[in-house]
Structure formats: C-alpha cells, structure tokens
Amino acid sequence: MSAITHHVPDSLLAAYVSGNLEHHFALVVAAHVSLCLDCRAAMEAHQALGGAVLDTADCAEVSEALRASIFDQLDAPVAATPNFVRSGIFPSPVMEALKGTPPRWKPLGGGIKQSILSADRDGSSRLLYIPSGRAVPQHSHNGLELTLVLQGSFGDDAGRFGVGDLEVADSDVDHQPTADLDAACICLAATDAPLRFNSLVPRLLQPLFRI
Amino acid sequence: MIWIKNDPNFLPLRIRDMFAASPQLEHTYKNGPKMPLFEVMSKDMNMLKDRKKVPVPPISEVSEQTTWMLAVRDQRDRKAFARLYDHFAPRLKGFVMRSGIPAAQAEEVVQDVMLTIWHKAELFDPHRAQVSAWIYQITRNRNIDMIRKERRPVPDELGQEIGTEPDAGQILAVDQEVKQLVQALEALKPTQRDAIEKTYLGELTHQELCTQTGLPLGTIKSRIRLGLEKLRYELKGMR
Numbered sequence: 001m002s003a004i005t006h007h008v009p010d011s012l013l014a015a016y017v018s019g020n021l022e023h024h025f026a027l028v029v030a031a032h033v034s035l036c037l038d039c040r041a042a043m044e045a046h047q048a049l050g051g052a053v054l055d056t057a058d059c060a061e062v063s064e065a066l067r068a069s070i071f072d073q074l075d076a077p078v079a080a081t082p083n084f085v086r087s088g089i090f091p092s093p094v095m096e097a098l099k100g101t102p103p104r105w106k107p108l109g110g111g112i113k114q115s116i117l118s119a120d121r122d123g124s125s126r127l128l129y130i131p132s133g134r135a136v137p138q139h140s141h142n143g144l145e146l147t148l149v150l151q152g153s154f155g156d157d158a159g160r161f162g163v164g165d166l167e168v169a170d171s172d173v174d175h176q177p178t179a180d181l182d183a184a185c186i187c188l189a190a191t192d193a194p195l196r197f198n199s200l201v202p203r204l205l206q207p208l209f210r211i
Numbered sequence: 212m213i214w215i216k217n218d219p220n221f222l223p224l225r226i227r228d229m230f231a232a233s234p235q236l237e238h239t240y241k242n243g244p245k246m247p248l249f250e251v252m253s254k255d256m257n258m259l260k261d262r263k264k265v266p267v268p269p270i271s272e273v274s275e276q277t278t279w280m281l282a283v284r285d286q287r288d289r290k291a292f293a294r295l296y297d298h299f300a301p302r303l304k305g306f307v308m309r310s311g312i313p314a315a316q317a318e319e320v321v322q323d324v325m326l327t328i329w330h331k332a333e334l335f336d337p338h339r340a341q342v343s344a345w346i347y348q349i350t351r352n353r354n355i356d357m358i359r360k361e362r363r364p365v366p367d368e369l370g371q372e373i374g375t376e377p378d379a380g381q382i383l384a385v386d387q388e389v390k391q392l393v394q395a396l397e398a399l400k401p402t403q404r405d406a407i408e409k410t411y412l413g414e415l416t417h418q419e420l421c422t423q424t425g426l427p428l429g430t431i432k433s434r435i436r437l438g439l440e441k442l443r444y445e446l447k448g449m450r
C-alpha cells in the first residue's frame with residue numbers, strides 16, 4: 001500500500017465536473033477519484049465553484065405548471081436504476097462499464113491481454129493486462145491517453161506508476177510501459193485517437209483489436 | 212417542535228434536532244410527550260453535554276438552503292422542498308438556458324433535477340458540499356445523460372454511516388467557505404467572471420477551459436478534505 005503520487009491534472013478535473021470531458025476519459029477520471037481522496041476533494045471544490053456559478057445565475061421565470069407537475073410526482077414510484085458496486089480491484093464506474101460482468105480478456109500477444117470497455121468515433125476505453133516484467137509494444141499517441149493502474153505497477157520514461165496512479169500521455173510521449181516484476185499489472189486506459197505503434201506487427205493487429 | 216420553537220433557551224436543542232433526529236424527540240412529536248416535558252429536554256441536554264467535541268454553532272449561521280435540504284433528507288419535509296424549489300428552480304432554469312437550451316426544454320431539465328434532489332436526498336452530505344454544489348453536479352450530470360442517452364461515469368459513492376454524529380462545526384465551515392467563494396466570484400472583473408461561468412456551464416473543452424480562476428479554491432479544497440476524512444472510507448482493502 002503506497003500513496004498515490006500521479007493525480008488528475010486540474011484542467012481535466014474541471015472539464016470532468018463541468019461535463020466537458022469526453023466519455024472515455026470521464027470513465028478514467030471517475031475511477032481515479034474513486035481511489036483518491038485528494039482528487040475527490042479537488043473535484044468537490046470544483047463542484048463548489050460550479051455551485052457558486054449556479055447560485056449567482058440570472059433567474060428565469062418558471063411556469064406554475066412546472067411546480068404542480070413536480071409536486072404531483074413526489075410520491076410516484078421511481079424506476080430502479082442498476083446500482084453497480086466496487087468489486088475487487090474494479091471501482092464502481094469500471095464495474096458499470098463492464099456491465100457487472102468480469103472482463104472478457106482477448107490476447108494481444110506476448111501474454112498481454114485487453115478487454116475493450118467501449119469504442120466509438122470519440123475514442124476507446126479498455127482494461128489492459130500486462131504480465132509481470134512484460135512491456136506493452138512501444139507506441140505513441142495522436143491524441144491523449146490516460147492510464148490508471150488498478151493492480152501491480154509499471155514504469156516508463158515518465159516514472160513509476162502504482163495502484164491508483166494516473167499517467168497522462170499526450171502526442172509527444174513515445175513510451176513503452178513495462179510491468180514491474182512482482183505482479184501482473186492491470187490498467188484502465190482511454191484514448192481519444194488510435195495509438196501509433198512503432199513496429200509492424202501490432203500495427204497490422206490494430207484494426208482487428210481496435211486499439 | 213412548536214413548543215420549543217420560539218424559546219431561545221432551547222436553541223441548542225433545535226440545532227441538535229436539525230442535524231440529528233433524536234428517536235426520542237421524534238416519538239414525542241408524533242405521539243405527544245410520554246414523559247414530563249422537562250425530563251425529555253434535560254435528557255437531551257445531557258446527551259448534548261456528552262458530545263463535547265463540537266462547539267454547536269448558532270443556528271442563524273447555517274445557510275437556509277442547508278437547513279431546508281437536511282429537512283428534506285431527514286424528515287422528507289415537503290415545505291422545505293418547496294422552499295428549495297422556490298430558491299433553485301428559477302436559477303436552474305436561467306443556468307440551463309444560458310447553455311443554449313430553449314425555455315420549454317430547460318423546464319424539463321429543472322423538473323428532472325428537482326425530482327432527483329427529492330429522491331436522492333440521502334446522498335447529500337453537508338460535511339463536504341453546500342446544496343448549490345450538489346445541485347450543480349446533478350444538473351450537469353442529467354444534462355449530459357440526456358444528450359448521450361446513457362449514464363455518465365461517476366465515482367464510487369461515499370455514503371455516510373447511518374447514525375453518524377453530524378459535525379455542526381464542519382457543516383458551518385463548508386457553508387462559510389462557499390459564501391466567501393460566491394463573494395470572490397462576484398468581485399471578479401466581468402471578463403474573468405464570464406470565463407469561469409463558461410467553464411462551469413460546460414461550454415469549453417479541457418484544452419480551452421480556464422483553470423487559472425484567480426479564486427481561492429485551495430482553502431475550500433482543504434475544508435472538503437476534512438469532511439471526507441470523517442467518512443468511513445473503505446479503500447483500505449483496495450490499495
């Protein structure tokens with residue numbers, strides 16, 4: 001059990017709170033905040049500022065019908081929303097992305113596995129399993145990549161990342177995350193653009209695995 | 212509660228009652244005093260004395276919104292909910308319309324948010340958030356859910372343990388930090404204030420948004436951190 005040293009940058013937190021962070025990144029931020037009291041406090045400070053903006057907003061006249069409609073519905077039964085709870089190493093937002101089922105790992109070669117959580121034109125989010133001592137094929141990014149460690153640890157040019165640590169890598173970073181020797185590393189990763197692999201084989205696999 | 216309402220000697224009792232419904236008092240309200248009034252009170256006053264750790268703040272200092280929200284949460288008080296509605300509905304509508312949503316649709320959002328406040332009241336924790344902050348996040352979440360047609364990812368909920376002693380000092384401190392934040396916001400130059408409003412209305416991407424607000428967010432962050440530490444936090448098993 002070590003302290004989290006790599007946190008969510010303030011601009012990403014503000015974007016998350018104001019609802020302006022793209023869905024895949026929002027998942028990673030929500031997962032980190034689930035593990036990190038410092039970032040939760042920072043997030044709630046942004047909410048306080050959002051609340052101050054709301055409280056000083058210009059008022060608009062509301063119709064009488066709205067009031068009646070709301071009070072009529074106070075006793076109406078509400079549809080139960082599925083409630084996902086943390087399970088093992090996966091905080092609740094990850095469990096929700098997994099729809100409450102275990103990850104469906106697909107081999108990527110070299111013992112590395114991934115489980116896609118979602119992928120669309122805005123980007124993708126996935127779980128990565130890296131056996132101890134193994135490295136993810138070297139790659140860089142067209143856009144932004146967020147990687148949150150859920151189990152074990154890895155290291156790359158930017159430093160060492162343990163459970164709860166978040167790596168923020170932009171298009172300038174060309175990195176090769178390597179899992180530490182003591183345990184397999186499981187990460188939650190999100191990108192807003194396909195990764196660029198430096199060697200041919202992963203590049204050929206890319207469309208197949210949507211990474 | 213009428214019988215103590217206007218008696219200044221029982222101010223601490225009222226505050227205590229506001230934050231933690233005493234089963235004994237509740238029983239008294241519903242069924243009439245079963246034991247002599249004095250005994251009920253002195254018993255409660257003794258319980259108060261036992262909780263030396265928190266100096267009880269004067270009730271007038273806690274914001275109205277917080278007292279209304281706690282009455283909704285703990286007593287399902289409709290009058291308090293009506294007050295919350297009267298305060299927030301026009302602001303919410305104005306806020307939502309500023310992000311470019313037409314009036315009729317804005318009322319749908321207001322309805323959705325107000326009903327969420329009523330149904331999810333148990334999630335409101337005044338040790339960490341002022342009502343406006345809590346409602347702000349509900350509003351942004353609902354707005355995004357409606358656009359995306361799916362729930363946006365949210366962190367694990369940190370629930371309060373049932374029966375946790377409320378810490379009036381902490382609640383008041385959060386309230387006051389927020390008051391100062393609002394004053395600081397109002398004192399900004401119009402261009403700066405506009406940038407902040409755009410940020411929290413969700414009009415800017417994370418590359419564009421303004422995080423150099425010039426506002427003292429550090430103090431409120433430390434205060435919220437203290438509120439978080441009061442929760443039973445189950446992360447130990449995970450890390």
Ligand SMILES: [Zn+2]
Pocket residue numbers: 004006007008032036037038039040
């Ligand atoms: Zn953090």
